[in-house]
Amino acid sequence: MKTSLAIVFVVAIFIVGNYVTTDDVMSQQIDETFNNINAVEVNGSFMNVEVESHDADNVHLWGELTTKKAGDDSKILYEVKGGTLSVWVEKDNKMFQNISGHLKLEVPKYIRVKVNNSSGSITARNLKNDKLGLTSSSGSIHAEGLQGKMNVSASSGSISLSGIEGELDVTTSSGSIKVYDAEGNISARSSSGSQVFEDIEGKIRTNASSGSLRFNSVEGKISAVTSSGSIRVTDFEGALNLTSSSGSQSGQNVQLKADSEFHSVSGSITMNLDNNADDFTFDLRATSGSLKAFGSSGSKTLKTGDGVIMVRGSSSSGSQRYN
Incomplete structure (x- = not known):
């Protein structure tokens, strides 16, 4: 029992690999396999990191680091502690911008993975x-x-x-x-x-300070806010709650299944709906812009319909059209 406990808490730190040195370049390569690992943590710098599952129970680590200046002491290190494999790059702070490399880990499919990478x-x-x-x-x-x-x-x-x-x-x-x-x-x-979501089933809640939002083939609920950029929804089924400060909102092949809201500060709202007109009750308001909903129209306000799905819309500068 004492022996097994000692093994669990042993910490092993390794500097491993073969080193190849030229006049200006030193390359470190590592190729190691670990057993009894239940978590992997990677902290990379100036290198690409790749993690994928394999059918084995072990963790396979392959890495290569190249330094472009003689005297650079940067290196790949790893540590095994309590079932967690930690891999990181120890940088020579005077020359760290002169390194590049690649880390690849093959892990069991259900293992916990955390990767933090900078400049790669x-x-x-x-x-x-x-x-x-x-x-x-x-x-x-x-x-x-x-x-x-x-x-x-x-x-x-x-x-x-x-x-x-x-x-x-x-x-x-x-x-x-x-x-x-x-x-x-x-x-x-x-x-x-920009943000693009396609072939999604579920709830999407998103916020963009500057950039367009695109949703295609989504089933569920979308709650989207953009400060500067347009919102476009195509082939959608569910509920929408869209807000844009500067940019248009448009929808094509949209079928609303529940109450929905559309708000625009500066930009038009155009929704081509697959529902029947009698599905809806509309409550629309506009400071500047026309309002249209399935043949009914208004200028400042428009309330029409007595359907089970409530559609609320507001726009400060821009028209609204639902049909």
Whole structure:
């Protein structure tokens, strides 16, 4: 019993790999396999990080780091503690901008994974767990085949996700967000960049400070806010709550299943609805702009219909049209 406890709490820190040196370049390579690992944490710098599942029970780590200046002491390190494999780059602070590299990890499908990378891309494939975190401070993130509870963020770089199942929280400060083929609730935020959601089943709640929002083939509920950019919805079924400060709102092949709201400060609202007119009750208001709903029209206010689905719309500068 004492022996097994000692093994659990042993900390092993390794500097591993073969080193190849030229006049100006030193390359470190590592190729290691680990057993009895239940979590992986990666902190990369100036390198691309790739994580994907495999059928084995072990974790396979391959890495390469290249320094472009002689005397650069940057290196890849790893530590095993209590079932968690931690991998990171120790940078020579005087020369860290002269390094580049690649980390690739093959892991069991259900292992917990957390990747934090700076100045490099992240790629993740076929991971299934309730604690998946992917963060990049300067670089793109691409992931596919993820399942569980996911947190994906980039401070400067695009994010592209496909084949997602579960709860997703995705954020980017400067870069686009694209989510395809997803089932589950999605929360998204972007400061500067467009957002695209396609083939989604579930609730989407998103906010964009500057950038357009596009929704195609979505079933569920969309709550979207954009400060500067247009909103376009096509082939949709469910409930909508759309707000835009500067930009138009448009919809094509939209079937509303529950009460919905549309608000625009500066920009028109045009929704081509697949419902019958008698499905709706409209309560529309406009400071400046015409109002039309299935043949009825007004200038400042328009209240019409007695259907079970309530549609509320408001616009400060721009027309509204629902048909």
